[in-house]
Amino acid sequence: MRLDVVTIFPEYLEPLNVSLVGKARARGQLNVHVHDLRSWTYDRHHTVDDTPYGGGPGMVMKTEPWGDALDSVLADGYETGSHEPALIVPTPSGRPFTQELAVHLSERPWLIFTPARYEGIDRRVVDEYATRMPVYEVSIGDYVLAGGEAAVLVVTEAVARLLPGVLGNAESHRDDSFAPGAMASLLEGPVYTKPPEWRGRDIPDVLLSGHHGKIARWRRDEALRRTTAHRPDLIERCDPKAFDKKDREMLSILGWAPDPEGEPYGRFWRRTDDVEE
Numbered sequence: 089m090r091l092d093v094v095t096i097f098p099e100y101l102e103p104l105n106v107s108l109v110g111k112a113r114a115r116g117q118l119n120v121h122v123h124d125l126r127s128w129t130y131d132r133h134h135t136v137d138d139t140p141y142g143g144g145p146g147m148v149m150k151t152e153p154w155g156d157a158l159d160s161v162l163a164d165g166y167e168t169g170s171h172e173p174a175l176i177v178p179t180p181s182g183r184p185f186t187q188e189l190a191v192h193l194s195e196r197p198w199l200i201f202t203p204a205r206y207e208g209i210d211r212r213v214v215d216e217y218a219t220r221m222p223v224y225e226v227s228i229g230d231y232v233l234a235g236g237e238a239a240v241l242v243v244t245e246a247v248a249r250l251l252p253g254v255l256g257n258a259e260s261h262r263d264d265s266f267a268p269g270a271m272a273s274l275l276e277g278p279v280y281t282k283p284p285e286w287r288g289r290d291i292p293d294v295l296l297s298g299h300h301g302k303i304a305r306w307r308r309d310e311a312l313r314r315t316t317a318h319r320p321d322l323i324e325r326c327d328p329k330a331f332d333k334k335d336r337e338m339l340s341i342l343g344w345a346p347d348p349e350g351e352p353y354g355r356f357w358r359r360t361d362d363v364e365e
Contacts, residue, residue: 090197092121107245111254129153151213177226181225269331
């Protein structure tokens, strides 16, 4: 996979040289190019922003440097054999970045990131390049950062760890929170390692039982517990068909019941009686 990042703070992307992403780059699994947007400015001050049309506070990033930068990145990529680019625009007004989207992006051969600053990039830039390639406007959460570089790091790490051969164990992400399949709408439960006793705290006996079926059931139940406690909205949105008989028994203990027929909102509802603390 090829990744290009255009930014006014190239040094912000230094973490791409460490950990799993750095190792993937060293092995040639990930080809990362970080570009300084100011290289495509032509005035003495290297200006990349201007006041917004219509008035208001803040500044807007200009079309010219972004257009020239993206044209240059595309030309270089095509010349070196890359193909099928997709533009990733980090923005709090984008679609939520999810594990499902990370999986989708991990299957693309070339991603180009445009982390903005100030009030964002002139909209015409996104509209222009949407005629040339798929554009994904993504948000990593319901909050606003000073710029999009941190979001680039988040998306890159989430995507890169899904590439074949990046993780030491190819099955490592199978049971992750939000992983496609059985965990698609659940949070992963607690995990433990040696020693079996620490400061008077023991690990659950089932994890020492050697009974793989019971261990799998315990982990599933703990995932349901944690999801109910931290993200009940995921349970509410989940299709009841995603839960088997044992899941439903645990959900009942945790205070959930299927919606009455015809209920328009959600798939499960929270009971207030006979709920386990």
